């Protein structure tokens with residue numbers, strides 16, 4: 214007889230396998246698929262609001278702790294479990310690796326298939342993925358004024374600053390903004406948003422590669438976009454690594470996996486907030502890129518490499534676990550964080566880190582690479598040191614602990630560029646979803662003070678909308694309110710706490 218746990222796990226596997234088959238979409242295009250999916254989502258939302266508008270979904274125990282654990286956003290595409298990691302519409306990373314189409318001749322997930330899954334909740338067929346790749350390639354050229362803008366930046370300007378500025382300027386051609394000026398109806402928001410997102414994603418390889426060329430390889434020619442290649446195939450080609458199949462495959466996996474990490478991470482949340490003001494997708498994504506550019510968030514991948522290389526320089530080859538331990542303590546005692554370790558939500562090694570490590574395990578050249586070896590050795594030692602240090606709630610590696618080191622091994626050694634690749638990823642899969650969600654859904658916001666609570670506890674209810682419910686449904690079949698939570702001064706918090 215099966216134990217309860219084994220039974221539950223078998224049932225869940227069965228459910229998932231039937232989900233896979235149900236989720237394989239038809240021959241429809243992305244737009245046609247969304248035309249079907251969105252009304253069902255609207256209906257689901259409407260029902261939720263009608264039947265459960267007063268439901269309490271959580272409490273806030275303190276508001277000076279970075280809002281950890283506060284359930285305050287709707288985000289449909291992915292959910293992050295502290296122990297298990299991310300699931301995209303219910304699919305774990307290994308699930309996605311099994312079912313999401315790869316590029317012709319490749320094995321790794323491509324961002325186009327992840328984008329399709331995140332937007333529609335369905336697994337695309339290889340043909341649907343190819344069709345999307347082709348559309349992106351056809352729209353991939355940069356407008357002349359953007360090329361001139363990027364070429365005018367000083368080489369010393371950080372690549373992330375360049376990317377954010379150029380993405381913002383792309384809103385010159387925003388379909389959403391133009392339609393808004395003409396008085397578009399709320400029910401039309403999502404179609405213009407989708408057009409902007411597709412155009413933006415399509416242009417990211419040429420934009421990000423131009424920044425790379427200008428900063429690191431000035432004078433090198435940039436090849437034309439190949440209409441038969443997938444998005445990352447073109448990106449790799451434009452960066453000058455198109456002949457390196459392993460690096461191109463790694464970039465496909467990297468960019469597919471980095472796209473979405475539920476809604477509360479700093480970059481996604483920024484896009485969500487900015488998008489809620491009906492700023493167009495270019496501006497929302499540009500804002501998000503500047504959140505990603507911080508060292509506690511996306512810039513950590515650059516910092517990891519800097520840190521690991523400094524360790525390598527100081528300790529030389531054949532380092533022992535003892536030496537790494539001492540180096541970790543030196544970092545911690547100097548008051549710095551260990552980059553690539555810890556997480557705001559995760560309490561286990563990040564499954565994205567594991568997936569990238571597995572990629573390395575499958576490549577003999579990576580297995581024996583000194584920098585990857587150092588990452589592995591650090592992983593053996595760091596969790597115990599961080600546990601002993603006793604501060605971080607999560608002593609395990611996050612995705613940034615390894616992502617840049619593989620790029621470094623393959624010769625893409627300019628580590629100030631690494632967060633741009635992360636940024637391209639967030640654009641590929643996250644922001645379209647953010648913006649679409651923003652226009653499809655509603656938000657939860659801080660509700661009334663719970664007098665029975667302890668300290669600065671707040672009841673989070675889903676009845677606090679800026680606009681009356683019926684109005685939301687009527688005037689914005691696809692709308693959500695401007696995001697605007699309440700803030701409190703220190704004095705006000707003290708007053709609340711002391712009242713208890």
Ligand SMILES: CC(=O)SCCNC(=O)CCNC(=O)[C@H](O)C(C)(C)COP(=O)(O)OP(=O)(O)OC[C@H]1O[C@@H](n2cnc3c(N)ncnc32)[C@H](O)[C@@H]1OP(=O)(O)O
Nearest residue numbers: 509510511513550551552553554555556557604605606611
């Ligand atoms: C894609 C991504 O964004 S993944 C994250 C990438 N960032 C990094 O790798 C940078 C290193 N890590 C960190 O700084 C943190 O772990 C964060 C920012 C990711 C999460 O921060 P938090 O949720 O506040 O972590 P946590 O609650 O565990 O922090 C508690 C204490 O441990 C410290 N701590 C957390 N992680 C680390 C670390 N890797 N090294 C040293 N100290 C750490 C915090 O600075 C904090 O110290 P304080 O009490 O003196 O302020």
Ligand SMILES: O=C([O-])CC(=O)C(=O)O
Nearest residue numbers: 474477478479557558611
């Ligand atoms: O979830 C987070 O807070 C940070 C993170 O790993 C990501 O955004 O990919």
